[in-house]
């Protein structure tokens with residue numbers, strides 16, 4: 478077929494489907510609004526009600542603000558589960574992303590208002606909007622490639638650059654806007670940028686013709702019925718016992734902790750039961766094994782983010798209070814260190830992806846599971862620099878910022894080995910009719926990681942930073958090594974999902990609906 482005869486969704490740019498760049502830009506604007514608003518959130522909540530140049534804040538204590546922040550950042554990702562289900566069952570990924578983008582515009586728009594009801598409503602809408610958009614746009618990226626297309630991993634790395642470009646721009650720009658025009662102008666900017674994302678997505682539809690569509694099932698095989706799955710729970714005493722034990726543990730959590738944790742545990746019980754029923758329902762051992770290995774890989778995901786997400790918390794505070802930030806007579810603001818991760822991603826994403834792709838073509842070990850385990854180890858090593866920083870601080874009362882730069886560098890390389898890789902891995906292994914749900918479960922796992930990070934970070938006030946940082950190094954490196962030790966049996970469970978990846982020609986590679994498994 479001559480290239481002039483290609484339809485828009487078959488065309489390529491820099492060797493990738495053009496649809497990738499539409500999703501890249503949409504996600505870039507969405508992440509700008511998310512990270513921009515996130516950067517302001519705690520500061521806005523803790524600013525006094527009489528306010529400063531930036532206007533009145535909410536006057537909350539640090540503890541109150543951090544508690545809401547922790548729940549908010551977790552819920553944003555946990556909502557990806559219902560977001561994924563809605564796409565799988567009702568409207569497909571394409572419409573779910575559209576709906577999510579509209580809800581996000583409303584959410585950020587409402588935050589421009591100064592009333593407290595607007596604050597809670599805005600946050601609620603952002604949680605719903607991200608839940609609809611984030612998992613489904615990621616699944617759509619996978620939908621651009623056929624099974625076995627070697628460009629898929631690289632496509633996800635490019636998409637990941639979009640995420641971080643949005644985050645980098647936001648962290649560099651939004652502070653200045655707030656300093657000049659106040660908090661609500663900052664929230665407004667996030668809203669305007671989200672409108673750009675929406676326009677961009679709608680305008681690019683012709684490049685996304687083949688992906689993310691909802692295909693109503695004509696037969697029973699493709700129908701997703703969560704109600705039916707739950708009702709099957711009652712068909713075997715073993716399953717019921719398992720769900721019952723989880724539920725009892727959740728209720729105990731509710732009793733001994735607070736209602737927020739209780740609700741979360743009950744929700745997790747419902748999800749765990751659903752996953753168990755999906756596993757039972759899958760009709761071949763290949764599907765079952767792939768599903769299982771995907772869930773096992775999510776353990777790595779929780780551990781990774783549980784350590785990595787110290788960035789916004791403990792490491793952020795460490796930067797503020799224990800680090801010498803003077804550079805040529807200028808004190809670098811603490812927030813600026815938050816841009817290092819996004820900046821490093823933009824520099825290294827394609828390099829890391831190319832290194833892996835080359836290794837794979839040479840037939841060397843480059844499976845997603847290996848990359849993910851290695852990612853944990855590399856990130857864990859990054860904390861070694863924080864150990865050095867803490868040792869220097871204990872000796873001299875201050876520590877050099879070079880440790881932070883090195884730590885963030887290692888964290889970023891680790892992130893590049895795990896995060897875009899996991900996104901791609903899900904689109905290869907998830908059963909097609911549960912693809913969006915599984916993406917949602919993945920993001921929920923990262924959300925749980927965020928919560929774990931908060932809990933670990935808080936314990937630093939009791940045990941001291943040196944102990945916490947050293948503990949993270951030891952724990953993560955051991956976990957990473959353990960996964961590498963069991964790599965062979967784990968890989969066997971993928972049943973060669975990644976073994977036949979190769980360079981596909983134009984006609985072969987045109988858009989399709991996820992892995993044909």
Ligand code: GLN
Pocket residue numbers: 508554640896920923924
């Ligand atoms: N930084 C990435 C993003 O914003 C990872 C988020 C996550 O997986 N929790 O998409």
